[in-house]
Amino acid sequence: xxxxxxxxxxxxxxAGWRAACGPTAGDCIGDxxxxxxxxxxxxxxxxxxxxxxEPVATDLAAAGYAVTVPDLAGTLAAxxxxxxxxxxxxxxxxxxxxxxxxxxxxxxxxLATIGTMLRxxxxxxxxxxxxxxxxx
Numbered sequence: 001x002x003x004x005x006x007x008x009x010x011x012x013x014x015a016g017w018r019a020a021c022g023p024t025a026g027d028c029i030g031d032x033x034x035x036x037x038x039x040x041x042x043x044x045x046x047x048x049x050x051x052x053x054e055p056v057a058t059d060l061a062a063a064g065y066a067v068t069v070p071d072l073a074g075t076l077a078a079x080x081x082x083x084x085x086x087x088x089x090x091x092x093x094x095x096x097x098x099x100x101x102x103x104x105x106x107x108x109x110x111l112a113t114i115g116t117m118l119r120x121x122x123x124x125x126x127x128x129x130x131x132x133x134x135x136x
Contacts, residue, residue: 045105091117
């Protein structure tokens with residue numbers, strides 16, 4: 001695995017997610033998030049793509065945060081039902097870890113569904129210029 005600086009976002013996992021990992025293959029960057037042990041799960045707008053988070057993810061990884069950016073591109077090509085499929089991809093990218101869900105733009109409306117799937121593994125939610133989930 002190649003690296004540019006302290007981390008590079010090019011490693012694909014089994015569910016199509018990207019992980020910011022350290023200098024040793026399979027060794028993800030340590031958590032500096034107040035000792036919560038939670039990974040920052042940066043959820044992109046399904047309409048814009050994961051590249052929107054890459055500069056932020058790179059900066060956060062350089063600062064020592066564990067970061068994952070799921071790739072939702074395949075969820076649009078597969079056709080309806082988009083919302084549930086997108087939430088499943090994001091939930092799968094958590095890989096059993098505790099996470100803080102960070103949704104951008106239209107991904108904000110996915111966070112409640114993702115949170116339901118991950119249950120107690122969600123340590124918090126952050127909405128970045130994002131739509132808020134609506135009841136129902």
